[in-house]
Amino acid sequence: MSAGQHLHIDPFSGVSGDMFLGALVDGGLPLEQLVEALNALALPHWRLEQGPQRDHRVGGTRVRVILEPGHDQRARHLADIRTIIERATALPTAVATKSLAIFELLAAAEAEVHGTDIEAVHFHEVGATDAIVDIVGTVLGLHLLGVSSISCGPLTLGSGFVDCQHGRLPVPVPATALLVRGCPIQYDPGEEASGELVTPTGAALVRGLTTRFGAAPQMRLERVAYGLGSRDRGAVPNALRLLFGHRGAVESEVVEVLTTTLDDLDPRLYGPLVDDLFAAGALDVNLRPVYGKKGRPATEVVVLAPCDAALVGQLSELLFKETTTFGLRLRRERRAVLERRWREVQTRYGPVQVKDGLLAGRVLTSQPEFETCASLAQEQGVSVREVLDAAVAAAFRQAAPGAGEAATGDES
DSSP states (O other), X not given: OOSSEEEEEEOBTBBOHHHHXXXXXXXXXXXXXXXXXXXXXXXOSEEEEEESOOBTTTBOBEEEEEEOTTOOOOOEEHHHHHHHHHHOTTSOHHHHHHHHHHHHHHHHHHHHHHTSOGGGOEESGGGSHHHHHHHXXXXXXXXXXXXXXXXXXXXXXXXXXXXXXXXXXESSOHHHHHHTTTSOEEOOOSGGGBEEOBOHHHHHHHHHHOSEESSOOSOEEEEEEEEEOSOOOTTSOOEEEEEEEEOOSSEEEEEEEEEEEESSSOGGGHHHHHHHHHHHTOSEXXXXXXXXXXXXXXXXXXEEEESOXXXXXXXXXXXXXXXXXXXXXXXXXXXXXXXXXXXXXXXXXXEEEEEEEEETTEEEEEEEOHHHHHHHHHHHTOOHHHHHHHHHHHHHHSOOTTOOOOOOOOOO
16 A cells, blocks of 8 residues: 555444454455564564454454464553553664553543552553554554544444453443543443444544544545454444555545634633633634624634534534634635654754644645654753754655555544
8 A cells, every 4th residue: 555545443343452453454454464563562472363353244354463372461551551661672662652652541531430540550452462553453454555544433332341451341341431422332231232343542542543533534545444343242343453555746525614703701711711722622613703793803713623523512512612702603615734753853952743744645734743843942951943944854864655554543
């Protein structure tokens, strides 16, 4: 596959780490190449096994992490996993960074469930060797396939109860429920959905990799792949479907636009409002100075969101709760966007994450991550502008035209 691929995840039967790996292999990722690259983790006593099983209705590929006999799964803290990944210097920087970010999402969810700090979280199932291989392998596989942007449809969660390390828990288990906040979900109460369909690992992968949720965008569909799970769902295949395609030189999509005009809101409340809107899933938020009725100075709040009814409802509710508005205006518009990717560049002040805007695989613009630049400037006693300029120069100097990076989830 060429670089610049778009991937749409269709979790009609849930998602787990092994299903994701299986779907990537089914989508053209050579298993041998994946294993060779994963050996950089220096984790002993495991192998990847591509099973002969196929679902007669959809085909697909089953991939599992197999531990050598006599070697038990280890539970680890976040610091242990961080050390494993950081020592794997042969991994591409973008892969290591994104893999760590996904484990941090998992740690934050577990910490919230148990009322502790993320560094104190003791991973059981998701800290074991197979989960590390699933997560790093998925991020690495996307990188190797040249996937640069990812969207995802509604997550089918399953139903009933599941037995795990902490006892008998309702589906979705608490960590999964926290990880899918802001994502479109659906329950299938039928008997075939009974049990856990979205695992914590699967939820963290989707949350950490997806740039937009909702229906598949307009694209030229090039390949359909299926990763098979281990559950027997009767009439419904237990599989994760991935749709690979290309969205053209300039991507175009339909977005929902929510607007309201405020002339009586305490100005100190706008900052938290913007933060809350982004956290809830808004693609962009703008504040515009305008004049309201009777010539009063006012602020127009403009929110861009995916065309997802549940998310638009959540954003509308937030605007009603957090502002003084009596009503909102909603409309749909088309927007054209550059392909986006995050990567790390080296400057004389230190490493900086930059967001590239690409057209047909060529970098047109690069924006450094501001907080990192500000921190480096303070540490080294220089102006923030100097660090920003150095990062932009390094971004264009170190740009690799057409090089695919794993998608990072930024759509602002």
